[in-house]
Amino acid sequence: MKKVFAIIFISLLLLVLLVPAAFAASRPSWYPEDIYTERTHGKNLPKVVDYADIFTSSEEAALTNKINEIxxxxxxxxxxxxxxxxxGLGPTEEQYAIDFYYYNGYGIDDEYSGSVIYLNMDPNNRYISNVGTGKMEKNYTRDTVNKMQDIVYPYLSDGQYARAMEVNLEIIDELTATGKIETKRTIGDYVTYGIISVVVGLIVGGINVSKQKANMNRVRYATYANDYIVQNSFMLRNINEMFLYRNVTRTVIETQSRSGGGSSYHSGMSSSGGGGSFSGGSRHF
Amino acid sequence: MADTVRCPSCNGENEAGKKFCEFCGAELDKKPQTMSESERIEEYKCPACGSALVFNTDSGKLKCGSCDNEYEVGTIKQYLQNKTEAEFKWDKKYTENLNETLPEMTVYICKSCGGEVITDGTTAATHCPYCDNKVIIMEKLTGALKPNGVIPFKVDKKGIKEKIAEFCRGKKLLPNNFFSQQMIDEVQGVYVPVWLFDGTLDGKVSLDGVTSSSYTSGNYRYTETSHYLIECDGKMDFRRVPVDGSAKMPDDLMNSIEPYDYSQIVPFDGQYLSGFLADRYDKGPDASIPTASQRMMNSAVKAFANAADKYSSATLRNNGLSLKNPSVKYVLLPVYLFNCKYGGKLYRFAMNGQTGKLVGELPIDKGKKARAFWIPFLITALIVFLIVFFLMR
Structure with a gap:
């Protein structure tokens, strides 16, 4: 009997000790034990935190310099x-970025204003989150986040992560200065505009000439004698309708999807601890 | 396999030796019709998929082994009737109105195109109205068929000028001053010989009718198409369907200046030729019948199809119409003919001498055509470029 009690006691003890440990393992290393800890400004915080180890040390240094400059x-x-x-931080995909910024004490001014770029490198769920907070929150509208991620997406999908971050920082620089993102046009863009304009112009010009040409010749062979039907002479003595067969075709209704993987936008998000307000969105690559 | 007897009424298969059909009760032929397996398979094809139909003794219907559609025997027999061509048999009596001949007339023969025009002896033809050739020979003609009637010219020279101005309005590619005063002065009035056919189309028309509807359920859109065999029985009368009897007069031009108001036909008198030419017919009524019949047939079939208006489409399957009570009259219709050369090409125009309706292919000014293309092209391209430039930022 004593043995049974001993086994139950040891089991309970292990349960008490191991469950919090397991819980702790399902959270990032920086995640606080008490999520209601008062928010404070961190000191000597690194500007590039590469847990996924995707940057070389020189890339990290270059990105850090650029961030410091901005x-x-x-x-x-x-x-x-x-x-x-x-x-599994949620409810949105940006929660990791928000919590990381919040709990580590990022933000220099009283409102903890700033931007977070988060790259989730889980092979089954790769995405980028761009989040703004404090005075930067208003700049992270749906439109600007979409534009930002449109520009960065090609680099990410190509595996050029450091270059993607470099470009993203340039956009943040512009966004902070002007509150908007001016998409820089390339020669390719102008060529595309030109092709679209020429094609539409050719169609309109061609239609106009065809219309004018058709107006130049109204000569036609007559194939009907409708003008010569004696009025009210058409007599339908009988009409017999017989059903033959029926065909039923089924087509799938297409639903619209965005190119470039899943994209989401969330505004007015709060950190788990409360008190902070964030705005941003994510896109898979 | 035992021999079978096919019921003449419902087409059902019965065992040989039976006197009455086990499906419909009709009397079977005394001499049994034996059918081999291949005959049964060959005989009926499914309208939906074309596979062989087999008689289903349980349902008493013909069933397709491929698509599972089932058909009433009577329906499928009617549907698979051989397509028949419309009957164009005209009673020879239809030409009984054509018997009088004209007194001696003057005829001018064009040495270029062979066109023959008749005058009353007081009017001289100086050039061929069809090809503009100046070499034209005068001869005397006797025994020409007398027209039953004529519509006199109503439009005068002033009217011609007004109708030309109206015709040119809105023709942006037309070369400037294409219709010169000299050309208007030289316009030649010609009476064109025309056969006017009367008749009644009577009989049955079979149509393939289709109705379709669609609905959505879940993530799918369903489109249901139902096919019907429509049999129409009826008749339609036609009066004065015109076919020109001149091989030189282009049929499309003559068709395009229709219609004439035939209530203004007056009995033929040589005085109407004064100042005008009259073309001598070279296509008789027999050669013109197919054209008239086809026009009547097309209109009748269209009327039957319109009667089956609940169908989204009704197309002709079997035409069993025949022409009854046909007759023909020979009349002269007034036409002004113009011939204009532009860029080395001869352009022909015809004007209805009764209503003034003018038709013909107009030449195109290359400069105006280029402008009609490039101006809208440049304006559109510029506007589209600006729109794209500002929208795709």
Whole structure:
């Protein structure tokens, strides 16, 4: 009997000890034990945190320099964080970025203003999150986040992560300065505009000439004698309708989908601890 | 396999030796019709998929082994009737109105195109109205068929000018001053010989009718198409369907200046030829019948198809119409003919001498054509470029 009690006691003890450990393992290393901890400004925080190990040390240094340059110019914080999992943080895909910024104490001014770029490198769920907070929150509208990710997406899908971050920082620089993103046009864009314009012009010009040409010749052979039917002479003595067969075809109704993988936008998100307000969106690559 | 007897009424298969059909009760032929397996398979094809139909003794219908559609025997027999051509048999009596001949007339023969025009002896033809050739020979003609009637010219020279101006309005590619005053002065009035056919189309028309509807359920859109055999029985009368009897007069031009108001036909008198030419027919009524019949037939079939208006489409399957009570009259219709050369090409125009309706292919000015293309092209391209430039940022 004593043995049975001993086994039950040991089992309970292990349960008490191991469950929190397992819970702790399902959260990032920086995640606080008490999520209601008061928010404070962090000190000497790294600007590039590469848990997924996708940057070389020189890339990390270059990105850090660029971030510092922008941060010094405007006084708003910026951090790039990568990880191999988002640890199920939710409810939205941006929650990792929000929590990382919030709980690590990023943000220089009183409102903790700044931008977070998060790369989730989980092979089954790769995505980028761009989030703004404090005074930067208003700049992260649906439109600007979409434009930002439209520009960065080709680099990410091509595996040029450092270049993607470099471009993303340039966009944040512009967004912070002007509050909007001016898409820079390339020669290819102008060629595309030109081709579209010429094609539409050719169609309109061609239709106009065809219409005018058709107006130049109204000579036609007569194939009917409708003008010569004696009025009210048409007599339908009988009409007999017989059903033969029926065909039923089924087609799938297409639903619209965005190119470039799943994209979502969330506004007015809060950190788990409360108090912070964030805005941003994610896109898979 | 035992021999079978096919019921003449419902087409059902019965065992040989039976006197009455087990499906419909009709009397079977005394001499049994034996059918081999291949005959049964060959005989009826499914209208939906073309596979062989087999008689289903349980349902008493013909069933397709491929698509599972089932058909009433009577329906399928009617549907698979051999397509028949419309009857164009005209009673020879239809030409009984054509018997009088004209007194001696003057005829001018064009040495270029062979066209023959008749005058009353007081009018001289100086050029061929069809090809504009100046070499034209005068001869005397006797025994020409006298027309039953004529519609006199109503439009005068002033009217011609107004109708030309009206015709040119809105023709943006027309070369400037294409219709010169000299050309208007030289316009030649010609009476064109025309056969006017009367008749009644009577009989049955079979149509393939289709109705379709669609609905959505879940993530699918369903389109249901039902096919019907429509049999129409009726008749339609036609009066004065015209076919020109001149091989030189282009049929499309003559068709395009229709219609004439035939209530203004007056009995033929040589005085109407004064100042005008009259073309001598070279296509008799027999040669013109197919054209008239086809026009009547097309209109009748269209009327039957319109009667089956609940169908989204009704197309002709079997035409069993025949022409009854046909007759023909020979009349002269007034036409002004113009011939204009532009860019080395001869352009022909015809004007209805009664209503003034003018038709003909107009030449195209290359400069105006280029402008009609490039101006809209440049404006559109510029506007589209600006729209794209500002929208795709």
């Amino acid at each position: 941060v010094n110019k405007y006084g708003y914080d910026i951090v790039i964080v990568t990880d191999t999992s988002n640890y």
